[in-house]
Amino acid sequence: MKVLLMGNPNVGKSVVFSRLTGTSVTSSNYAGTTVEYKQGLFKHDGKNIELIDVPGTYTLDPTNKAEEVAVEMLKEGDIVYNIIDATNLERNLNLTLQLLEEDIPVVVLLNMWDETKHKGINIDLEKLREKLKVPVIPTVATTGNGLREALDYIDYREIKDFDRLTSDQRWVEIGHIINAVQEIKPKHHSGKELLEEYTLKPWSGIPIAAGVLYLVFIVIRFIGEGLIGYIAEPFFAGPYYNLLMRISSLLNEGSFLHDLFIGQLVNGQIDFEQSFGLLTTGIFIPFAAVLPYIVSFYFVLSILEDSGYLPRLAVLVDNLMHKVGLHGFSIIPMILGFGCNVPAALAARNLDSKREQFIASTLMSISIPCMAQTAMIIGLVGAFGGIYIFYVFASLFVVWIIVGLLLNYFLPGYSSDLLLEIPTLRTPVFKVVLKKLWMRIVNFLKEAIPFVLLGVLAVNAMYALGFFDLLTRFIGPIFAKLFGLPKEVISALLMGFLRKDLAMGMLAPLNLTVKQLVISSTILTIYFPCVATFIVLFRELGLKNMIKSAGVMIITAVTVGTILNLGFNSIFGIIITLFSIFILIMILYRMTGKKHQRLME
Amino acid sequence: MKNRLISLSHLKEGERGIVTDFRGGEKLRKKLDSLGIRKGKSVKKISDMVLRGPITIKIENSSRIAIGRGMAEKIMVRLENHR
Ligand SMILES: Nc1nc2c(ncn2[C@@H]2O[C@H](COP(=O)(O)OP(=O)(O)OP(=O)(O)O)[C@@H](O)[C@H]2O)c(=O)[nH]1
Numbered sequence: 001m002k003v004l005l006m007g008n009p010n011v012g013k014s015v016v017f018s019r020l021t022g023t024s025v026t027s028s029n030y031a032g033t034t035v036e037y038k039q040g041l042f043k044h045d046g047k048n049i050e051l052i053d054v055p056g057t058y059t060l061d062p063t064n065k066a067e068e069v070a071v072e073m074l075k076e077g078d079i080v081y082n083i084i085d086a087t088n089l090e091r092n093l094n095l096t097l098q099l100l101e102e103d104i105p106v107v108v109l110l111n112m113w114d115e116t117k118h119k120g121i122n123i124d125l126e127k128l129r130e131k132l133k134v135p136v137i138p139t140v141a142t143t144g145n146g147l148r149e150a151l152d153y154i155d156y157r158e159i160k161d162f163d164r165l166t167s168d169q170r171w172v173e174i175g176h177i178i179n180a181v182q183e184i185k186p187k188h189h190s191g192k193e194l195l196e197e198y199t200l201k202p203w204s205g206i207p208i209a210a211g212v213l214y215l216v217f218i219v220i221r222f223i224g225e226g227l228i229g230y231i232a233e234p235f236f237a238g239p240y241y242n243l244l245m246r247i248s249s250l251l252n253e254g255s256f257l258h259d260l261f262i263g264q265l266v267n268g269q270i271d272f273e274q275s276f277g278l279l280t281t282g283i284f285i286p287f288a289a290v291l292p293y294i295v296s297f298y299f300v301l302s303i304l305e306d307s308g309y310l311p312r313l314a315v316l317v318d319n320l321m322h323k324v325g326l327h328g329f330s331i332i333p334m335i336l337g338f339g340c341n342v343p344a345a346l347a348a349r350n351l352d353s354k355r356e357q358f359i360a361s362t363l364m365s366i367s368i369p370c371m372a373q374t375a376m377i378i379g380l381v382g383a384f385g386g387i388y389i390f391y392v393f394a395s396l397f398v399v400w401i402i403v404g405l406l407l408n409y410f411l412p413g414y415s416s417d418l419l420l421e422i423p424t425l426r427t428p429v430f431k432v433v434l435k436k437l438w439m440r441i442v443n444f445l446k447e448a449i450p451f452v453l454l455g456v457l458a459v460n461a462m463y464a465l466g467f468f469d470l471l472t473r474f475i476g477p478i479f480a481k482l483f484g485l486p487k488e489v490i491s492a493l494l495m496g497f498l499r500k501d502l503a504m505g506m507l508a509p510l511n512l513t514v515k516q517l518v519i520s521s522t523i524l525t526i527y528f529p530c531v532a533t534f535i536v537l538f539r540e541l542g543l544k545n546m547i548k549s550a551g552v553m554i555i556t557a558v559t560v561g562t563i564l565n566l567g568f569n570s571i572f573g574i575i576i577t578l579f580s581i582f583i584l585i586m587i588l589y590r591m592t593g594k595k596h597q598r599l600m601e
Numbered sequence: 602m603k604n605r606l607i608s609l610s611h612l613k614e615g616e617r618g619i620v621t622d623f624r625g626g627e628k629l630r631k632k633l634d635s636l637g638i639r640k641g642k643s644v645k646k647i648s649d650m651v652l653r654g655p656i657t658i659k660i661e662n663s664s665r666i667a668i669g670r671g672m673a674e675k676i677m678v679r680l681e682n683h684r
Contacts, residue, residue, distance in 0.1 A: 058635035058636055059631075059635040061635075063631055063632045063635055088662075088663050088664055090662065090663060091636070091637035091663050094635065094637075167631075167634060171639065184662060196665075197647050197648070200647055200648040200657045200665070200667075201614070201647070201648040202648065202649075202650050202651045202654075205648070311667070314667075315654070315655050315657060315667045316650065316654075318654055318655050318667075318669070319650060319651075319652050319653060319655070328655070416669075417655075417668070417669025417670070417671045417672040418655045418667055418668065418669040418672075419632060419633075419636065419666070419667070419668055419669065419672060420666065420667045421636060421664050421665070421666055421667075422664065422665040422667055423664070600671060
């Protein structure tokens, strides 16, 4: 039996879903779309029930992709549990009436029932049932109140006869219902409401956002490092290492199987970062280096999501994001990228269009260094003074803007205006956060790990075939000329394809000048993401777009390296360079603005 | 002065207006309608993001909605007296 949870966004669907289902939940994309939905199984009265968390919908007359998907899903369900927000009855009833007109049984869950009281809202349940002619159950999803009662109606199969109304007629009808069942006593602004508004106003919202983001990074770092230091590393250095050494001696160093599974021994030892075997480097990278950060990132992200803060952040940055062809919500993959580029590349799929996904993924991989790399930049470049760290990040930010403006200008289409409901701020429900975290981790393991293994295998093969040596010989001279870097840096770049932080480490013994260090850390960020991200991108974007994206990466890396090297030579050169960059940004800014206007008309 | 129509983006922070007209196509009207923004609704402007960013309004007895500047310019309201 298929049960559909339907309702406006932010009414508590996810909480109901988490309460009713166990661990057998999956989140997937609806065929051929970027729309994600959740699916879970549970048993009730000995029956197997499939519960579907349909994407939030305001109307069945679709105004976007998510709503189109919702309408499609409606055809497959046996019953709809329509979840409505009791504190926003009027608007929520619009969807309810539309559902009642459809050919499917409907049970209404009047959620957020606990919040009606202190908002001064009084709803006459009996009258509402009378008007809607279907079961109406008050619920508090966060505590689970009313959900058991709701399940009693799972075999409800009555379909009431409602005339199809036009949108205007429907609002009139809703007006009648509201007048009959609802009473609202006006209340004064509460402290919480004030806070909710302050997070949206520019002069208070921007400092709050900066504070929140700062806190987010601190917490993510803390949890991530904790997981690595106390769980991942001890495990890999201890039992797992011993097991692999055992396997290594069984397979005999140098044999084909040994090369494949264990890889090369370094001084007779397995080196998880340099051996390149499937069981060594192939397992180590996803599990020990990436997974801990993914766990901590997704944990914090789920909390942010459930607290209702993210849409506020989206409003604050929407303007900037529009300039590079994105939306306020694309700030999420960008933030994720600072932790690890892999989940960021995965998150970009939830953006509105393929165009936005492409721009967001490309920009993210080009100019956002992951946490591990950032730490190394701070350590290595920062040794010469904080200002040099600033140079690196300022360069990356300028690159982000210019490449973004260019992509926005040259890719067909534009990003439409923001239209977004801002939910109230709430304390997250721990159980929901954990469930979201669980689903995301499972997803990551399922989707990313096979590709990371594939990547390690590919790097392995390229080493064996002498491809990298060839590359070094070929691009070495270009390096020296354009970037003013010794050719040893190339091996660091190649390493960077695997792990950026280790690549940074390889720069340390080269005795580079601080300028060379700034240049090499900047291009090390830009030229390519690490192999794990690269392969996820490949999968998400498809071959054609991946080639385009990689093209943008290489061109940008070469251009930026050259400008940093040749443009910042003398005071005179610096002034000219900065001035040209400024002019370039202004021109691009005007051009994209004009394009936007042209397309709007 | 009082009865003049102004666009939502010209409303000042804290001011209320009654939605009276849409200067856009049917698609825009439909989108706004589903979010509860329709003729006759009273809305209050909460914030106006710097540099022509989105504006945020609160619909009476309903939710807060952020609207991109271009769209907000197409929503016409009649200024309401303070209560
Ligand atoms: N006070 C109260 N809060 C609730 C209740 N149900 C859900 N919430 C909170 O409301 C917020 C939104 O709930 P979600 O379950 O994420 O909403 P959703 O309908 O799944 O939203 P989308 O995923 O955007 O479609 C969360 O912060 C919940 O903790 C309730 O009955 N009472």
